[in-house]
Amino acid sequence: MKKSTYSLIGLVLLGVAATTVTGVMCKVRNKRIQRRLSDAANEGYETAHDIIYPDNYSRKDKKLHYGPVF
DSSP states (O other), rough: OHHHHHHHHHHHHHHHHHHHHHHHHHHHHHHHHEEEEHHHHHHOOSOOOHHHHTTEEEEEEEEOOOSSSO
């Protein structure tokens, strides 16, 4: 075989590997997002994402109250 054939085979294998890695990463990310949305949906209507995941939705003035506000 010629050197150009080996180069072509190498590039095709590299493309297949890159596509596989990208597909796996997208599936993992989508699974994580769906799990987070499912957790929020299971908690009820009043529970928001900032209560379940407080680190991701930090507020500067801390106006989030747990319980009745007087």
